[in-house]
Amino acid sequence: MRFLASGENLRPEGAVPKSKNQVWVADITYLKVKGQWQYLSVVMDLYSRRVIGWSLDTKRATELTRKTLMNAGRKRGSQPGLILHTDRGVENRGSEYQKELGRYGIQHSLSRAGKYTDNTHMESFFHSLKAELIRKTSFQTMSHLKYALARYINDFYNRKQLHSTLGYQSLIEYERIAV
Numbered sequence: 001m002r003f004l005a006s007g008e009n010l011r012p013e014g015a016v017p018k019s020k021n022q023v024w025v026a027d028i029t030y031l032k033v034k035g036q037w038q039y040l041s042v043v044m045d046l047y048s049r050r051v052i053g054w055s056l057d058t059k060r061a062t063e064l065t066r067k068t069l070m071n072a073g074r075k076r077g078s079q080p081g082l083i084l085h086t087d088r089g090v091e092n093r094g095s096e097y098q099k100e101l102g103r104y105g106i107q108h109s110l111s112r113a114g115k116y117t118d119n120t121h122m123e124s125f126f127h128s129l130k131a132e133l134i135r136k137t138s139f140q141t142m143s144h145l146k147y148a149l150a151r152y153i154n155d156f157y158n159r160k161q162l163h164s165t166l167g168y169q170s171l172i173e174y175e176r177i178a179v
Contacts, residue, residue, distance in 0.1 A: 007093070007110035009085075020047045020175055021076055024084045024106075026068065027122035028060060028091065029129075033139045040149065041065050041091075043072040043084070046121055048178075049163065050171040051153050052076050056146050062094030069100050078104040085109040087119055129157075 017023045023046040031038045039060040043053040053072030057064045069084070084106045086092040092110075101108050111119055133152045139145040158171050166174045 007088075007108060009109055009112050017047045019178065020045050020050075021079050021082055022047060023109075024052070024072065024082065025119055025122050026065065026084060026086045026092070027119055027126070028065065028089065029126045030060075031056075031134060031139075031145060033142055033145050038142060038145060039064055041068040042122065042125065042153075043068050044122060044125060045076070045175075046085075048166065048171045048175045049121060049125070050158050050175060051125070054149070054153055056142070056149060058142070060091055062091050062097050065091045066094075066097045066100050069097065069104075073100075073104045078106055080105065081107070083107045083109050085111070085119060087111045125157075129153075132156075 024043050025046050026041070026043045028039055028041045031040055036058070039057055041055045041057075041064045042051055044050065045052050052075050053068045053070075055064055055068040055071065057067075065086075082105065084101060086108070088110050091097070092108075098108070129152065133148060137148060139148065160170055162168045162170060163174075169177070
């Protein structure tokens with residue numbers, strides 16, 4: 001497999017876009033089930049902070065991030081100029097992932113080396129997820145974790161949780177009103 005050797009940060013100021021489907025951000029985090037690491041890959045629309053794609057797997061690999069990107073692409077499509085911002089992890093730079101980005105016409109933006117602050121919205125989401133769901137629960141199986149993640153992301157985070165930066169609206173409500 002070939003990997004993208006380098007890339008540019010297409011959002012150096014880190015500004016939040018003015019409408020949906022202009023900038024997506026993505027990342028991976030680690031979760032444990034009975035002592036085994038599970039990897040959660042997420043794509044978020046930066047405009048509303050709505051999670052538009054996610055996948056869970058036992059391997060941290062390009063296939064996991066590609067599958068998440070495909071989920072987001074099927075849900076949202078894409079529009080000219082759409083940027084997806086990720087860190088420099090190899091799972092975001094593999095040739096299959098790059099082909100998927102090209103298929104949707106998405107420009108790939110990479111964080112600056114060693115600058116986790118370039119993707120603060122994803123880091124914030126993972127912090128909330130772990131504080132509100134993961135640290136409270138002991139997951140016995142991957143299926144149990146996947147079910148809990150689906151409820152948290154799809155039912156709570158996207159539909160019910162109110163965000164101060166969005167005028168204390170839910171993410172889905174914020175997008176609906178903005179249309």
